[in-house]
Amino acid sequence: MDDDLIPVTIITGFLGSGKTTLLRRILQGKHGLRIAVIENEFAAESIDNALLVQDSDEQIVEMNNGCICCSVRGDLIRILGELQAKRAAGTLVFDHVIIETTGLAAPGPVAQTFFAEPSVSAFYMLDAILTVIDARHAQQQLTEHREAQEQVGFADRILLSKTDLVSKEELAVLRQRLLAINCRASMQKVSFGNVPLRDILNIRGFNLNAIVELEPDFLGQLGHRHGDGVQSFVYHQPQPLDLEKVENFLDAIVQLFGTQLMRYKGILYIEDTPCRAVFQGVHMLMGSELGAPWRDGETRASKMVFIGRGLPQDTLIRGLDRCVVGYQPPPPAVTYNADTVP
Template sequence: MQPAAEKGLIPVTILTGFLGAGKTTLLNRILTEQHGEKIAVIENEFGESGVDNDILVQDKEEQIIEMNNGCLCCTVRGDLVRILKDLRRKKRGGEVKFDRVIIETTGLANPGPVAQTFFMDEDVHKDYLLDAIITVVDAKHGQQTLDEHDEARAQVGFADRILLSKTDLVAEDETKALMDRLRSMNPRAHQKKVHFGEAPISEILDIRGFNLNAILEVSPEFLTSDHHEHDDDVKSFVWKDPRPLNMEKIETFLSLMVQNYGENLLRYKGVLNVKDEPKKMIFQGVHMLMGGTPGKPWEEGETRESVMVFIGKGIPRKLFEEGLAYCVA
């Protein structure tokens, strides 16, 4: 179980999305806009799908390049953990100044291993706070990309926020169909249309999607819509139950499920109504890593209800639902 995030940590945003989705356009805007933020951007590829060459000077020996607006850009030629520790050391020593980090993954990357870095390495976990995973989806080619590429589906499954680019190039009904599909794959990710990367910084940073005490948001449309058009391997389901749960049973059951299906569980999160517990119990996980902590007290008159969201590949929904029902006190 991971402890709740403490103050003083450096927030990190993971920016992902398939090749050509518009990650670089968004990143270039962040790197050049006068937003007053000191951001260290970790780029893990250069060239056509990396940051534009007219912005970055490609010096093979240079690892950290400072932008004219105070942002930093780092090239990753090795382990992400080493880069993060190096940045932290230079920040402490006054060599570089930054307040937060954005990591841009390659278009073909599954963001899961990057996210796990912030929980598995003790030094990284001690210094950094994983804020959120932002996924950019190309409205023009999104359906085809999701049909053909596992990585694109995984990127959607991991997302805390989905930015839809190029919506001006397709009809409104096509965009709606894509948004419905994305919602069926990941009902907890807020969706927003963006034009040429023009997304307010406030909608990309400090989302706290990985904060255990953050509110669990599930799209209301997900619970009322029918989603049968696409047989995606990345699927999601929401489990709700007003009956109080037995804490020991729920811990045992979830541990067993993570042990057996963790590799296929992309994201899972819940607010639990535990018997004789005045506070909400919050839990979430990525693959095999699961964390839990007491949240805010249940307010007087508030409906006590457990709400859990599971997003994964080929997860046995019936088994999960039957097991969770067994955990009722």
């Protein structure tokens, strides 16, 4: 049961965006939570715990061996295991875990840990990825650094900092660029880490089913958009789908293009099924489950969001169209020449 799992929030964002300021704000907030923090600094020297914790019960666990990525994911698994062991033994009490990644890393490998490692997924649930964007320097960072684009692409919430340093016109242009990269993440301003905690903690942002139950129109207004190296698009299908065909097709897509697919989520309208089906994945790791029942009179349709690099959009659209119940391929085109026309 998800309710038995420890929620985990990942805070990411490029260097200087305001991640530590946001983390300090969370730790000082009146939320009633005891939070364990996994700190990941690229520099040899970590931040001073006193910067973060002031008269609180939070636990700081630091990883000082560079970015959390494939080379050190074992350390993350180990630390999460140690935290859980201490929690089970009663020597450490916490309700929530926050992982702050270095500004030079993409959060994908961290997110994958909560899908791929049974010893982690048995006790922890990825609640959301929060990406802090420095409005003053974001345009340059997005242009010059692949990691900055991927941090936006993986986000469940985008928090815009330093917006007072740019004009309204510059901010509007930046919003459009961010929306082109990730058309599913909500955006809001954050000033010196001040953001309503209800908007960033225990939001089940990584659980699409929970989002749709709270916000039925979450996917409804998204369109086809592209931008930067990371792009996103939404597939809509009003007709019922054949679940077996969908699963076989997506399995093949993940095998072929999994490294390009950063995040993908969707609500599926399956034939003869009273509940919506929910699927989501990170790179080559994909899962699905039955979600909330369709309400009486509710318009049923499938809506899928894909975010990644070099997305095979035409292949995805054609393949998913072929998963429609009763799909009949169009007849082959017939060509005529002057000699054969009566």
